[in-house]
Amino acid sequence: ASPTGAVPAKFAAGGVRIALVRQLSSGDYFEQWLAGAQAEAKGLNVTLELSSGDGNNDKQALNLEQAVNQKPDAIIVDHGFAQTVQPAIKKAVAAGIPLVAFDVEAGTSEAVTLSQDDHQIAAQTLGALKADTGGSGDVVYVYVAGFAPLDRRNETWEQFKKDNPGIKQVAQIGVVNSSTASAVADQAKAALQANPNVKAIFAPYDEFAKGAALAVKELGLQSKVKIYGADISTADIAVMTEPNSPWAATSTTDPSNVGRVAVRAAALLVAGQQVAKDLKVPPALVTQQQLHDGGITNIEQLTQAVPALRTPDVARVPWAAS
Ligand code: SR1
Numbered sequence: 001a002s003p004t005g006a007v008p009a010k011f012a013a014g015g016v017r018i019a020l021v022r023q024l025s026s027g028d029y030f031e032q033w034l035a036g037a038q039a040e041a042k043g044l045n046v047t048l049e050l051s052s053g054d055g056n057n058d059k060q061a062l063n064l065e066q067a068v069n070q071k072p073d074a075i076i077v078d079h080g081f082a083q084t085v086q087p088a089i090k091k092a093v094a095a096g097i098p099l100v101a102f103d104v105e106a107g108t109s110e111a112v113t114l115s116q117d118d119h120q121i122a123a124q125t126l127g128a129l130k131a132d133t134g135g136s137g138d139v140v141y142v143y144v145a146g147f148a149p150l151d152r153r154n155e156t157w158e159q160f161k162k163d164n165p166g167i168k169q170v171a172q173i174g175v176v177n178s179s180t181a182s183a184v185a186d187q188a189k190a191a192l193q194a195n196p197n198v199k200a201i202f203a204p205y206d207e208f209a210k211g212a213a214l215a216v217k218e219l220g221l222q223s224k225v226k227i228y229g230a231d232i233s234t235a236d237i238a239v240m241t242e243p244n245s246p247w248a249a250t251s252t253t254d255p256s257n258v259g260r261v262a263v264r265a266a267a268l269l270v271a272g273q274q275v276a277k278d279l280k281v282p283p284a285l286v287t288q289q290q291l292h293d294g295g296i297t298n299i300e301q302l303t304q305a306v307p308a309l310r311t312p313d314v315a316r317v318p319w320a321a322s
Contacts, residue, residue, distance in 0.1 A: 028233035036256030098269030122156035136166025184211025
């Protein structure tokens with residue numbers, strides 16, 4: 001689309017600074033998200049001042065305090081535990097700095113919150129699990145509490161188990177660190193060895209799903225155990241489409257698009273324009289079958305095949321081309 005508004009003077013002059021304060025940065029999801037945020041910032045002539053806690057919540061809180069003190073034009077908080085980031089979020093809001101909270105409970109109605117509709121993510125991938133298992137069987141669940149998106153997906157899982165009494169959670173595993181996939185692989189192997197009747201693993205984060213896939217392959221259980229995940233990347237597509245892959249389905253956004261939306265929302269706030277208080281990027285279900293049928297081998301081909309993954313109208317910036 002063509003731009004329809006005048007570029008605000010501060011953007012035209014290249015004077016807009018947006019602090020991006022991240023909890024996590026390693027893994028496909030977070031790398032793609034950052035690439036999208038950086039591309040959008042470049043397009044809008046915005047300087048992104050980037051920091052990451054690298055999984056250390058105290059470091060993220062300190063980074064956020066520092067960002068507030070540096071008085072940027074806006075702040076994006078990307079993930080984080082409520083108790084560690086909310087004090088500095090309150091300071092930012094009190095200082096009049098517009099704030100976008102992605103995948104974190106901001107604790108204030110002054111912030112714009114952005115998420116990926118996590119209930120829908122869980123519902124879509126669990127729908128595939130139900131269809132494939134007939135709604136009964138032993139399931140291993142991968143979950144770590146405290147991460148807002150995983151907590152929301154967990155709410156859907158809890159309801160799903162109530163609605164489908166034939167589904168039995170026989171083990172819960174999970175870890176989030178700088179090598180999540182290999183740590184989850186070790187845990188999944190132990191859980192599968194202890195529970196020989198498992199039919200499915202519900203692993204609603206791609207690092208979880210990759211770890212689960214590694215475990216299933218190493219134990220030679222591909223014909224018995226299928227994986228239902230979340231998120232996508234070119235590397236994930238390769239795992240899902242390799243011969244005899246156990247990863248059957250994933251519910252996902254395009255992570256780079258979500259990074260773009262976060263920067264657009266922050267830019268609109270800087271320009272004093274209206275932004276919905278609760279922005280949601282809808283996911284789409286992507287199955288292994290669909291990837292095979294479409295000959296899809298990378299994220300670019302996927303976004304062509306599933307246009308709903310592009311959401312130019314979520315936080316559209318009227319002065320920018322989309
Ligand atoms: C540790 S939280 C990981 C999740 O954050 C984003 O919401 C991604 O979808 C990922 O699954």
